[in-house]
Amino acid sequence: MSERLQRAVALTMRAGYQLETEAFDFLKAFAQTGDPVRLVEEALNKIGDLSERPLFIDRGFLEETAGRVFPTAEEPRPPPITEARRVFRAYAKDVEADVRVMEDPTEELGGSGSVEEYLGYFRDRFERVRRILRERVDVREAVPLSEALRAPVNSRVKVVGMVTEKRESKGRILLRLEDMEAEASVMVTPGSSREVLERARMLLLDQVICVGVVKGRNDLLIAEELIWPDVPQRKPQKAPDPVFAALISDLHVGSKAFMGEAFQRFIHWLRGEFGDAGLRRTAGHVKYVVIAGDLVDGIGVYPNQIEELATTDVYEQYREVAGLLEQIPDYIEVIFIPGNHDASRNALPQPAIPRGYAEPLHEARKVRSHGNPCTIGLHGVELLLYHGRSLDDVVASIPNVSFQTPGRAMRLLLQSRHLAPVYGSRTPIAPEKRDFLVIERPPDIFHAGHVHVLQYETYRGTLLVNSGAWQRQTEYQRKMGLTPNPGIVPIINLQTLEITPVAFTSG
Numbered sequence: 416m417s418e419r420l421q422r423a424v425a426l427t428m429r430a431g432y433q434l435e436t437e438a439f440d441f442l443k444a445f446a447q448t449g450d451p452v453r454l455v456e457e458a459l460n461k462i463g464d465l466s467e468r469p470l471f472i473d474r475g476f477l478e479e480t481a482g483r484v485f486p487t488a489e490e491p492r493p494p495p496i497t498e499a500r501r502v503f504r505a506y507a508k509d510v511e512a513d514v515r516v517m518e519d520p521t522e523e524l525g526g527s528g529s530v531e532e533y534l535g536y537f538r539d540r541f542e543r544v545r546r547i548l549r550e551r552v553d554v555r556e557a558v559p560l561s562e563a564l565r566a567p568v569n570s571r572v573k574v575v576g577m578v579t580e581k582r583e584s585k586g587r588i589l590l591r592l593e594d595m596e597a598e599a600s601v602m603v604t605p606g607s608s609r610e611v612l613e614r615a616r617m618l619l620l621d622q623v624i625c626v627g628v629v630k631g632r633n634d635l636l637i638a639e640e641l642i643w644p645d646v647p648q649r650k651p652q653k654a655p656d657p658v659f660a661a662l663i664s665d666l667h668v669g670s671k672a673f674m675g676e677a678f679q680r681f682i683h684w685l686r687g688e689f690g691d692a693g694l695r696r697t698a699g700h701v702k703y704v705v706i707a708g709d710l711v712d713g714i715g716v717y718p719n720q721i722e723e724l725a726t727t728d729v730y731e732q733y734r735e736v737a738g739l740l741e742q743i744p745d746y747i748e749v750i751f752i753p754g755n756h757d758a759s760r761n762a763l764p765q766p767a768i769p770r771g772y773a774e775p776l777h778e779a780r781k782v783r784s785h786g787n788p789c790t791i792g793l794h795g796v797e798l799l800l801y802h803g804r805s806l807d808d809v810v811a812s813i814p815n816v817s818f819q820t821p822g823r824a825m826r827l828l829l830q831s832r833h834l835a836p837v838y839g840s841r842t843p844i845a846p847e848k849r850d851f852l853v854i855e856r857p858p859d860i861f862h863a864g865h866v867h868v869l870q871y872e873t874y875r876g877t878l879l880v881n882s883g884a885w886q887r888q889t890e891y892q893r894k895m896g897l898t899p900n901p902g903i904v905p906i907i908n909l910q911t912l913e914i915t916p917v918a919f920t921s922g
Contacts, residue, residue: 423451424916430459433900437474503687507702508746510658515792519785520851521766536846543853544623545575547644547832554625560597566630573627578618588615603638614641622836644832649876651859654794654909659700662905664707664864665884669732671725672887677902680919682742707864708754708802710736716756717891734775741779752787754802762845796909799858803865805835805842818897821881822870867899878912880905
C-alpha cells in the first residue's frame with residue numbers, strides 16, 4: 416500500500432468512519448491514477464453536509480465523489496501486489512527483544528465456584544476500585560452509605576458504592592447502590608445537569624462509582640454529581656528505539672471465512688517479500704506481533720457453527736495456526752492470549768491456552784503465551800491485552816454504543832477501571848479470590864479485539880486499539896448485525912505511539 420493510500424485510510428479512520436471492503440478496493444485502485452487523500456478529503460466534506468451521517472463509506476459514494484471531483488479520471492484498475500526485488504534489511508533484527516510480563520493470571524486461578532468465593536470476589540472488586548477512587552482529590556471525603564443514611568435531610572455528602580440496579584422512567588433514573596455495610600436508593604432527577612444525566616445513562620451494573628448526593632427522606636439520596644474512577648490525564652511511556660508492534664486478533668483459523676490469502680500477504684510483508692519502499696521499511700521495524708485472542712474458530716462456540724467450519728477438529732485448527740506463525744521471521748516476538756473461541760476455560764479471567772492444545776504453536780517457533788487479560792511491557796511501553804468479550808455487554812446496555820464503535824466501549828471500560836463490570840449477563844466471570852479484571856495501572860496501550868472492527872483513538876494518554884479481524888462476515892455475524900472490516904493491521908511505532916494501518920485485503 417502506497418504512502419498516500421495509507422494516509423487516506425488513516426484520515427478516514429481519524430474522522431470516525433470505516434471503509435467497506437469494496438470501497439477500500441476502489442480507493443486502492445484509484446490511487447494508481449489519482450490522489451486518494453484528496454478523494455477522501457472531498458468525501459468527508461460531502462458527508463459533513465449530510466443530515467444523517469453513515470458509519471461506513473461505501474464504494475458507490477466514493478465513485479460518485481471521484482466522478483464529481485475528477486471528471487476526466489479513467490476508471491482505475493486494481494493493481495497487482497508489488498513484489499520486493501531489493502535486499503530486505505530489517506532494523507528490528509538487530510534490536511534485542513525487551514518483553515516484561517507485569518501481570519498474568521494464569522498461575523493464580525483456581526476458584527471452586529462456592530457462594531463464599533463469589534462474595535469474596537465482589538468484596539475484592541469493591542475494595543480495589545474504591546482504593547482507585549480515593550486517589551482522587553474529589554472523593555477523599557466520601558463516607559460510608561450507613562453514615563450518609565443517618566445524615567440530616569438536605570445535607571450534602573459523597574458516597575462510594577456498587578451499582579446493583581438501574582431503572583429509568585419518566586426522565587428519572589433510579590439507582591440501587593451498595594457498599595460493604597449498607598444499601599440505598601439514589602435518584603437522578605430530570606432537573607439534574609446534562610452531565611449527570613448522561614453519566615447516569617452510561618452506568619453499567621456492578622460498576623463502582625462515587626456519588627455526590629443530597630440526603631432525602633428515608634433511605635433516598637438525590638444525585639448531584641457522579642464521579643467515575645477513570646484514568647488521570649497522563650503522558651504515556653514511549654520506547655527509546657523505533658521498534659514497531661503489529662497488533663492483530665481474531666484469526667479464526669478453521670472457519671470457512673478465515674482470510675487465509677490476506678493473512679499470507681501479511682506474513683510475506685513481514686518477511687519483506689513485497690511492498691513499496693515505504694511499506695518495506697515499516698515492515699523492517701516490526702519487532703512484535705501481538706494477538707489479542709481467537710487464534711482459532713473453535714468447535715460449538717455458537718449455534719450451527721459446524722456448518723461454517725472448514726476444519727472441524729480443534730487440534731488441527733491449532734496445527735494450522737502453527738503453520739502460519741512459523742513463517743514469521745524468527746527475530747519477531749509472537750505474543751498471544753486466548754479469546755472466547757480458543758481452547759481455554761470460558762470464564763474470565765482465562766489462563767493461557769493449555770499446552771495440550773497449543774503444543775504445535777510452541778513446537779513451530781518461539782512464542783509467548785499468556786492469560787486473558789494480561790499486562791506486558793515492550794521496551795518500557797505498557798500494553799494491557801484483553802480479548803474483549805465484555806464489549807458485548809457494553810453494546811447491549813449503553814445507548815449510542817454499537818459493535819461498529821468499539822472505541823467508545825473500550826473507553827467506557829477504561830473509565831470504569833474494570834474490564835467486565837457487568838456480572839451475570841453475556842460475559843461469564845469466575846469468582847477468583849482476586850479480581851484480575853480491575854484496571855489498577857493505566858496502560859499506555861489498551862489492545863482488544865472480539866468485535867472484528869478496526870478502530871483506534873487516544874483517551875487521556877492511553878492509546879485504545881481494537882485490532883479488527885481476519886475473518887469475513889459469517890452468517891451468525893450478519894444476524895447479529897456485525898459488519899467487520901477485516902484484514903487491516905494497525906502498526907504501532909512504540910517510540911512515538913503513532914499508528915500506521917496497513918491493509919492486506921486484496922492484491
